[in-house]
Amino acid sequence: MRGVTATKMARHAVFSLFFYALPVLQMSPASILKDLTLLRREELAEKWDNLGFSIRPMNGHVRYTWSDGNWDSGVFVPAPYQLMHINAGALHYGVSAFEGMKAFACKDGKIRLLNPELNARRMQKGAEALLMPKVPTEMFINGVMEAIRRNREFVPPYGNNASMYIRPLLFASGQMLGLAPLASEYTFFVTVLPAGGYFGKGSEVGVKAMVSNNHDRAAPKGLGAVKAAGNYAADLAPVHQAHADGYNTTLYLDAKERKFIEEFSVCNFVGITKDGRYVTPKSDTILQSTTNIMLQQLAKDRGMIVEERPIDFEKEIGNFKEIGMCGTAAVVVKVNSISFGDKVYDFEDFDVISGLRSQLTGIQCGEEEDKHGWMKEVCDVVNDSIPEVFPVQTRSFAPDMVTAEAKGQVQRMGSQAMHGLERLLLEHVVANAEPGNPDSVLAAMDAFWNKTFQAQGAEKWNVRGLKIEEAVRDKVQAKASSGAPVRCLEMGTYCGYSALRIARNLPAGGKLLSVEKDELFAAIATKIIEFAGLDDKVKIWMGTVHSEIANITNRLEHEAADFVLVDHSKERYVPDLKLLEECGIVSKETAVVGDVEVYPGDERPPKVIEEEISRFFSDRAFGLATMDDPRFLTLTNQSNNCILRFTVFARCARELGEEDTRCKYQYYRAQTACPESQLEDWMEHRARGSCHLDVLPDRSTMHVRQ
Ligand SMILES: C[S@@+](CC[C@H](N)C(=O)[O-])C[C@H]1O[C@@H](n2cnc3c(N)ncnc32)[C@H](O)[C@@H]1O
Numbered sequence: 157m158r159g160v161t162a163t164k165m166a167r168h169a170v171f172s173l174f175f176y177a178l179p180v181l182q183m184s185p186a187s188i189l190k191d192l193t194l195l196r197r198e199e200l201a202e203k204w205d206n207l208g209f210s211i212r213p214m215n216g217h218v219r220y221t222w223s224d225g226n227w228d229s230g231v232f233v234p235a236p237y238q239l240m241h242i243n244a245g246a247l248h249y250g251v252s253a254f255e256g257m258k259a260f261a262c263k264d265g266k267i268r269l270l271n272p273e274l275n276a277r278r279m280q281k282g283a284e285a286l287l288m289p290k291v292p293t294e295m296f297i298n299g300v301m302e303a304i305r306r307n308r309e310f311v312p313p314y315g316n317n318a319s320m321y322i323r324p325l326l327f328a329s330g331q332m333l334g335l336a337p338l339a340s341e342y343t344f345f346v347t348v349l350p351a352g353g354y355f356g357k358g359s360e361v362g363v364k365a366m367v368s369n370n371h372d373r374a375a376p377k378g379l380g381a382v383k384a385a386g387n388y389a390a391d392l393a394p395v396h397q398a399h400a401d402g403y404n405t406t407l408y409l410d411a412k413e414r415k416f417i418e419e420f421s422v423c424n425f426v427g428i429t430k431d432g433r434y435v436t437p438k439s440d441t442i443l444q445s446t447t448n449i450m451l452q453q454l455a456k457d458r459g460m461i462v463e464e465r466p467i468d469f470e471k472e473i474g475n476f477k478e479i480g481m482c483g484t485a486a487v488v489v490k491v492n493s494i495s496f497g498d499k500v501y502d503f504e505d506f507d508v509i510s511g512l513r514s515q516l517t518g519i520q521c522g523e524e525e526d527k528h529g530w531m532k533e534v535c536d537v538v539n540d541s542i543p544e545v546f547p548v549q550t551r552s553f554a555p556d557m558v559t560a561e562a563k564g565q566v567q568r569m570g571s572q573a574m575h576g577l578e579r580l581l582l583e584h585v586v587a588n589a590e591p592g593n594p595d596s597v598l599a600a601m602d603a604f605w606n607k608t609f610q611a612q613g614a615e616k617w618n619v620r621g622l623k624i625e626e627a628v629r630d631k632v633q634a635k636a637s638s639g640a641p642v643r644c645l646e647m648g649t650y651c652g653y654s655a656l657r658i659a660r661n662l663p664a665g666g667k668l669l670s671v672e673k674d675e676l677f678a679a680i681a682t683k684i685i686e687f688a689g690l691d692d693k694v695k696i697w698m699g700t701v702h703s704e705i706a707n708i709t710n711r712l713e714h715e716a717a718d719f720v721l722v723d724h725s726k727e728r729y730v731p732d733l734k735l736l737e738e739c740g741i742v743s744k745e746t747a748v749v750g751d752v753e754v755y756p757g758d759e760r761p762p763k764v765i766e767e768e769i770s771r772f773f774s775d776r777a778f779g780l781a782t783m784d785d786p787r788f789l790t791l792t793n794q795s796n797n798c799i800l801r802f803t804v805f806a807r808c809a810r811e812l813g814e815e816d817t818r819c820k821y822q823y824y825r826a827q828t829a830c831p832e833s834q835l836e837d838w839m840e841h842r843a844r845g846s847c848h849l850d851v852l853p854d855r856s857t858m859h860v861r862q
Contacts (some may be wrong), residue, residue, distance in 0.1 A: 212349050214310060218303040221329070222289045222342040230299060232306055235676040238329070239698055240344065245328025245339040252327035252385035253282030256484040257446075259304050259320040259348075261313050261537045262522030267304060267320075268531040270520055272297045274446040279326055282382045288326055291344050300324060301534050303346040308535060310350045314521055327385070351485065362492035362506070363404035363481070365420060367469070368394045369497070372411035373418060373441070380418075380441030387443070388422060395421040403482065407494055408438060409469055417467040424448040424483035425467075426488060430477045433461045447482045451512050453528060454475060460508075473501050480509040488513045534742040577608070578680045580652055583754045585684055592689035594660040601653055601684075621657045626719060627747045628661045631718040636663075645708065645717040645741065646670040647732060648724030649696055652681030658721065659690045668694045669711045671701055671724075700724075701732040709739050716743035722750035727765050730772045798830035802838055803849045809842075 213236065220230045245251040251374035255275045262268050277298035283290045293301075300322055304311065312318035323346070330341030370393040374380025374387060391406075398406045398421070407425070408418040417425050417437045424445035427435045434455040436448055452462045473494065482488035490506040518524030519531065581604050589600035598621075605617070640667075643659055649672035657669050672678040678698045685694045693709060697704055701724075720742055722729050729750060736742040747793050812819055826835060841847035 177838065188834075195375070210349075212310075212350075214307045214348055216306060217345050217347040218299045218306070219343060219345040220291075220295065220299060222344070223330070223340060227289070227295060227344070230295075230302070233345075233675070234304065235679060237675050237679060238345070239675065240329040240343075241331045243331040243333055245330065245332035246385070247359060249328070250384065250386040250389070251286050251288060251332065251339065252325065253279060253286055253288070253322040253383050254381060254385060255279050255322075257300065257322040257324070258484055258520070259311060259322060259534060260520045260522075261311050262520075263314055264522055265314075265537050266658075267308060267311050267537055268520070268522070268524070269297075269300060269304065269322075269534050269535045270532075271446060271450065272300055272528040272532055274449060275324065278383060278444070279324065282384060283326060285379060285382045286384060287338055288328065289342055291324075291326055295344075295534070296324065299344065299346045301532075303348050304534050306349050308537070310348070311537065312350050313537065316352075318350055319520070321349050322391050323347045323349075345711065346407070363409045363483070364402070365405045365491050365494045366398050366403040367403065367494065367496040368398070368408050369414075370394070371406075371408070373408040374790035376409065376412045376441060377408070378441060380439075381443055383443050385512050403495070403793075411441065412779060415468055415470070418442050420481040420491075423483040423486060423489070425481045426451065426482050426509065427467070427476040428478035430510070431477050433463055434508075435463045435465070435476075438464045439466065439469050445483050447484055447487060447516070450516055450528075451482060451488065451509075451529065454512050454515050457527070458512075467483040469496070476503060478505045478507070478509050479503045480506070480513075485690060487517060499590060501696070577787065578676060580604070581651055582680045583682055589687065591687055593658050594688040594690055597684060597688040598653070598660075600658055601651070601656075604606070621654065624654055624749055625657050625661055627749050628719050631747055632661060632663060632666070635718065642666040642719070643712050643717045644668040644719040644721070645736075646721040646723065647701055647728070648672065648722075649681045650677050652684040652694075653682050654721060654723065655681060655685060655692065655694050655696070656688055658719070659685070659693045662693050666693055669697055669708060671695060671697045671699065671704060671708065673698070673700050673724075701728070701735060705735060705739060708736075709741060712741055714740065717741050717746050720746055720748045722748060726769065730768045733772065757834070798826065798834065801826035802830060802835065806838075806842060806847065806849050822828045 160540065208481050214233060216233050218230060219233050219238075221228050240247070255278065257270065257272060259267055259269045264492050273293060276293040279296065280290045280293075282288075303322065304320060307320070311320040324344065325347070326342065326344045328339035328341075329343040330339035332339045367383065371390075373390055373394075380387060394406045394408075398404070405423070407420045408420075410416040410418055418437065418439055419425050419437065419442045424442070424447070425437055426448060429435055434452060436452070452464070473496075479491040479494070481491055488509055490509070491503060493500050493502045495501075515524055519526050522531075579711060584604045585597055585600045588603070590596040602618070628642075628644065631644075635642050642662055644662070644667065645671075646655055646658065646668060649655055649670040652670070655668060655670045659666075662668065670681070672681060679697050681782040682691075684697045685691050685696065697707060697711070699707075701708065717736075720733075720736070722733065724732070733742055733748070742748065801822065805819060805826050808816065808819035808822050814820075814823075838847055838849060
């Protein structure tokens with residue numbers, strides 16, 4: 157199967173994960189592609205200087221899952237989605253803490269990460285406060301480094317203001333109802349994006365701040381000191397109000413006395429007094445900025461006095477000659493003025509803070525000596541000769557592929573092919589097919605695979621599709637008079653190709669439920685189905701048959717399916733079909749079509765699995781129609797097909813007579829597979845009674861006469 161083989165070849169490191177099918181929306185082509193289309197490097201090249209701070213599609217993110225009391229060994233997820241229960245603790249109770257960090261392309265051609273231990277420790281503090289499992293420092297740093305390496309072509313090059321912004325997040329992805337017990341599953345993931353400074357050249361231009369009088373950011377003894385998601389939600393309304401009032405940001409005072417400086421909206425307050433001291437608030441309710449910690453160290457290195465203490469706004473604000481707001485994204489930005497009621501306090505200078513800022517950014521990109529050992533080397537800046545050796549273990553949905561590749565049995569492909577092929581397929585469909593027209597979408601998919609794989613296996617692929625459609629049509633016809641809906645189930649959606657072929661044969665009211673465990677595939681298939689206008693008939697369901705059995709039976713209204721396509725992993729064929737039988741989804745009347753072909757790049761399934769499949773089907777009322785079936789008009793099978801079809805015709809003619817419609821049909825089938833001269837030759841022999849094809853033993857053709 158071309159697409160899948162190619163995918164397997166290409167996606168030796170694609171991982172099994174769970175997420176939900178995307179919402180069924182009528183979307184414009186542009187929005188269909190929005191979250192799945194990567195910016196190409198050439199496109200980014202022109203933008204490095206003006207990147208700003210916005211979310212862009214990346215190659216993927218690193219994800220670790222905590223369940224049964226342990227963290228797993230992590231996976232790289234080539235998609236920006238996460239499946240979680242609708243009752244996940246993070247959604248309802250805000251059990252979630254994140255981090256912000258940066259990586260830089262340095263002068264010497266290496267990508268380095270700034271002081272990750274500080275962030276790891278801060279997240280551990282957050283985990284403690286929110287009763288989440290701690291992310292060990294080593295795992296935290298490995299995950300961050302892996303996310304950078306996997307996206308290293310998006311790390312802005314040395315020589316501009318941009319950097320790679322990194323967002324690690326820890327949250328309760330498992331269910332929580334009531335605040336006890338704790339969730340049984342937590343997720344730690346790391347996403348990255350190339351970003352310019354949040355405030356662009358803010359350090360020179362400066363911002364206007366206003367004291368927020370009507371809002372408290374955090375309660376005394378609350379969670380203000382934790383980088384908890386909720387703290388940022390609490391800041392949204394005040395900061396948007398500040399924007400509406402003509403300010404860039406807010407400044408919060410302490411919630412108890414409304415007297416002491418807390419922090420700016422998501423940034424620490426840093427001030428240089430007229431007598432040259434570095435002063436920053438000390439409070440249990442503010443989050444300590446890692447940038448602030450490093451700036452303090454640099455100030456101390458210069459012999460400055462650094463004071464971390466409560467700052468009484470009214471009494472002290474006039475003593476500052478420089479004020480900055482600091483945080484990872486912004487580094488430190490000049491504050492030009494702070495307004496409090498009718499009063500406006502102006503701050504002209506920024507020399508001291510600016511000097512500290514330059515020193516820190518100089519260390520970050522390798523221009524200044526890193527005396528404190530803050531920078532951690534990740535890998536070389538993009539360089540095609542870098543061996544792709546990633547230490548984070550991956551859970552591959554096609555584990556065999558790793559071995560097959562190591563043995564040189566499959567082609568090695570670059571990252572674009574690894575994670576981009578299916579995205580490109582979607583782009584190709586949207587660009588070339590007619591919306592709402594399944595035939596046109598299928599033609600575009602065929603054209604894409606043909607182009608990608610130089611038409612290898614094209615014929616086989618098409619015959620496979622025809623076979624599937626034939627079985628569906630039989631069922632549709634059989635049910636036509638009853639008016640009952642036709643129910644179909646597919647295991648293994650991939651990009652939705654067979655789903656489309658099934659669904660285009662379904663009458664109104666017909667349904668196909670297609671189960672896919674890979675989130676990227678499910679997302680792409682969902683969009684392809686929507687684009688083809690078949691989303692009223694097809695539902696893509698994320699997960700495995702085993703995990704989703706209750707949903708599958710519900711979706712199929714507890715009725716047996718008329719047609720089942722078994723096309724997921726061969727070791728799951730029998731267990732999943734047995735489960736479906738037990739639940740009444742597969743019955744004697746169900747047509748089960750499966751594919752037991754071993755494709756190039758696949759390791760042949762272990763003998764026990766092959767035996768398990770044939771044993772299972774040997775005593776079932778339904779058979780497994782397979783691609784090995786000689787009825788398939790593959791090039792290699794062509795002559796076998798011809799022989800077998802003629803044999804079937806000959807036997808039919810002997811038993812029922814040449815004029816019987818069934819035998820005429822068999823002759824027609826032979827005509828489609830055999831050269832005319834060959835048929836004439838055999839017909840002559842038949843007439844003379846010397847055709848050996850007329851006397852083949854029954855069992856050799858039994859299966860073709862079913
Ligand atoms: C052979 S492809 C499906 C091709 C698709 N039916 C078509 O013809 O266009 C197999 C798919 O099954 C998915 N898969 C593998 N194991 C699965 C499982 N246990 N449950 C659901 N999907 C699975 C894989 O992610 C892959 O996308």
